Amino acid sequence: MIELRNVTYKYEDHPVFQGISFRVEKGQKVGIVGESGCGKSTLLKLIAGLYTPASGEIIVAGKSAAAEITKKVTVVMQSPMLLPMSIRENITMGHDYPEEWIDMVIDAANIRSWIDTLDKGLDTYLGDRADELSGGQAQRIAIARAICKNAEILLLDEPTSALDGENAACVLEALNRYAADKTVIHVTHRPEHLSGYDRIFSMKAGKLSDETAGVIIYES
Ligand SMILES: Nc1ncnc2c1ncn2[C@@H]1O[C@H](COP(=O)(O)OP(=O)(O)O)[C@@H](O)[C@H]1O
Ligand SMILES: [Mg+2]
Incomplete structure (x- = not known):
């Protein structure tokens, strides 16, 4: 369950939320769409x-x-951050996981075929090579990291924005399967990626509406 009670947030002198409240129940899938x-x-x-x-x-x-x-909570941020470590460490963040779990994760994030082309595979160091990765590869490592953590709440911020249609569909299907029993909040520019979601929120500056229930959740 996620609950905001009268939350106010601002950047220096730029207010973003002035007393926002809402609640997302455990296991709910919530999509958020809205202008930049x-x-x-x-x-x-x-x-x-x-x-x-x-x-x-x-x-x-x-x-x-x-x-x-x-x-x-686990988050896939809009601009994935890769660290100067191996691909494996970027996925596990240095924690120990069973090898079968890591295998599942790299399949879900659709990076196995790429990793198989690398001499050192999962142990390839990303230090100086992080720039050589495509946006899509970086994004898929970030998705693998999020799935690997296996937290009960998954927050996705345009998680497939750097992937082409086919890759995006494939990764989303895996994410949905993995997240079936999790609470999910998924921000996207592509409403078609939210099919089957319990609630769709639409956001504008100073306003959040629940399109599914047809109610305004917050207006500043
Ligand atoms: N680090 C920051 N410092 C100052 N202003 C920021 C910062 N991050 C975001 N903002 C401002 O806060 C507002 C909301 O930004 P953001 O949450 O990134 O919007 P969205 O993800 O919907 O595009 C924007 O006006 C943006 O310019
Ligand atoms: Mg954003």
Whole structure:
């Protein structure tokens, strides 16, 4: 369950949310569409515990401390960040996982055929080579990282924006299968990627509506 209670957030002197409240139940799939700059990424970062609200409360999976929330949540950010480590470490973030789990993850993120072309495979160091990756490869590593963590809440910020249609469809299908019993919030420019979702939110600067229920959730 994700709950925002009267949350206010601003960048320096630019207010993004002034007292937003809503609730997403455990297991719900929520899509968010909306024009650029209206605050979609900011909202996901608040829920992920990466930003601290100026006032109000955010409760995620029963937790309100950011350090606890980050354990419950996994995020695929709009611009994936790769670290100067091997592909494997970029996926596992240095944690130990069974080899079968990592195998499942690289299939789900559709990176096996690419990894198989690399001499050192999963242990290829990404340090100086991160720039040589395509946006799509970087994005798929970020998706693999998110799936690998296996958190109960999955936050997706335009997770397939750098993938072509066929790859995007393939990765989305795997993400949906993996996330069947998870709570998902998925920001996208492509509403067709949200078929089967429980709720579709539409966002504008200062306004959030639940299109499915036909109600305004927040208006500043
Ligand atoms: N780091 C930042 N510093 C200052 N302003 C920011 C920052 N990030 C986003 N903003 C501003 O906050 C608003 C919402 O941004 P964002 O959440 O990225 O929107 P979206 O993801 O919907 O495109 C925009 O007006 C944007 O310019
Ligand atoms: Mg954004």
